[in-house]
Amino acid sequence: MTAVETAPTIRDYDPFSQAVMRNPLPFYERLREEAPALYLPKYDTWVFSRFQDVTDLLTIGDNTFIATDTTLPTPEILASHHRGEVSQLPLEPLPIGAMLGSPHFEVLRNAHIKPFRPRAVRSLTEFIQQLADARLDSLLTQQSFDLTQDYAGHVTAGVICHLLDMPAERTADVLELVNSLSRTDPDSGGTDVPTIIGNCIGMMSEYIAKRREAGADGSVPLIDGLLSLAYYGRPLTDAEVATQLTCVFVGGVETVPKITAHGLMELCNAPEQLQEVRADLDTHVPVAVEEMIRFCAPAQWFARTAHKDVEVAGARIRKGQRVMVLFGSAARDPAEYDEPDRFIWNRKIDRVLSFGTGQHYCIGIHLARLELRILVTSFLRRVAKFSFDLERAVRLPSSFQWGWNELPVVVEELS
Structure with a gap:
């Protein structure tokens, strides 16, 4: 082990460093204890690591914090300082709603x-x-398969195809395109986001054009509602509609599979907990899913830009500075959760930040919970004994998505 791995210090913290991308948890612990509001001069950015501070910041209204520089700025974007000057984005062409205020x-x-x-x-x-069920019918004929992609990934991609009125045959294409966002540069943890998002917009635009031609009668509400929007005094273009749906397209496919696979691995590693959950799947899985969401959610942080001077958690944030909220750290905050680094299937959870909070909380929160419950229950109902092949597991370097990209499960006994 290196010195950074065994004893990380505050001065070592950079969300894009190899050490942090490899394992951010030791850094989060030091941040919460020593610098809960840490200023990074290199990026002119404040980093918040405690649960309550993240909550307080995200619930400040009046357009104080807007993701003007995207919610996931690259190191290059962060290194370009605003120096007190920041303006609203133009509305034509319309940027993604996540970058706009009220x-x-x-x-x-x-x-x-x-x-x-x-x-x-x-x-x-x-x-x-x-x-x-159909996915398990196919996969359970094999001794081993990738729980993240082959099982949960195909199901969530299939749901997105359904919501976008895309043929089921495009499921594999959707999954592959979204997964390409996780294939990061091994040195910087970055990826060619503009090109990949452009490909997502191009894929969706084909079906948006079909909905426009069909009259957008409301039968495909995910698309039709935006096509019918008259707020801007003009119809949105196909590309503008697709742009608004990129968060749904990507987030709806990527996050739930990682939580599903990781959560089942945690249960596998705690046989007594797995036995308790199995005792009544319909009752216990929804409870266990909440702990999976807290413990296994892969999204580590999001960023905003301050549009006015404000003070949060003792930090005086100036207009134009960025803030970074560490959801991954908040999920392990001992001030919010007892023994936060332990997976406890029936933990009492009063609050969780994995879906965000405030104005920009996750639009798919209810769908994600339903998918997780079905995916976990269906797997446990049909597989009596299983283990994981960690030698073939893949966790790609990423400052943002710290999760299992591939997690092969070994089916040892069917129910």
Whole structure:
């Protein structure tokens, strides 16, 4: 082990460093204890690591913090300082809503939120169950398969295809495109985000054009709501509609598979907990899923830009400076959770930040929970004994998605 790995110091912290990308957890512990509001001069950015401080910052309103420089700026973007000057983004062509403040963000969100509301999500239960069962029918004929991609990834990509009125035959294409965002540069942890997002927009635009031609009658609400939006005094272009849906397209495919695979591995590593969950899957899996969301959520941070001077957790943040909120650290904050570094399936969880909070909380929160419950329950119902081949597991370097890109499961006994 290197000195950084055994005894990380605050001065070593850089979200894009090899040591942090390899394992950010020791750094998070030092940040919470010694510098919960850390200023990084190189990036002119404040980093917040405690649960309550992250919550306080994200719930400040009045357009104080907006993701003007994207929610996931690269080191190059962060190194370009605003020096006190920051302006609103132009609205033509319309940027992604995540980079806009009120009222634009809410208008765009409300235009496509209908399929993510609780009742609409519940109506997808049978469809998602069928996808999971069909996938297991195919995979369980093998002794081993990748739990992240082959199982959960295909199911979540299939759901996104359904919501976008794309043929099921495009499932593998969607999964491959989203996965390409995780194939990071091994040195910087970065990737060619603009090109890949452009490919996502291009793929979706084909089906958006078909919905426009068909009349956008509301039968595909994820698309039709944006096509019918009259707020800007003009129809949105196909590319603008697709741009608004990129968060759904990527987040809806990438996150749940990593939580599913990692969560099942944690249960496998704690046989007594697995036995307790198995005792009543319908009752216990929804409880265990909440701990999986806390403990296994791969998203480590998001960034915002200050549009006015403000003080948070004793830090005086100036207009134009960026802030970085460490969700991965907040999830392990001992001030919020007892024994936070232990996976405890029936832990009492009053609050969780894995889906964000405040104005920009995750639009797919209800769908993600449903998918996780179905994926975990279906697997445990059909597989009596399993283990993991960690020698073939893959966790790619990334400052943002610290999760298992590939996690091969070995099926030892079927139910």
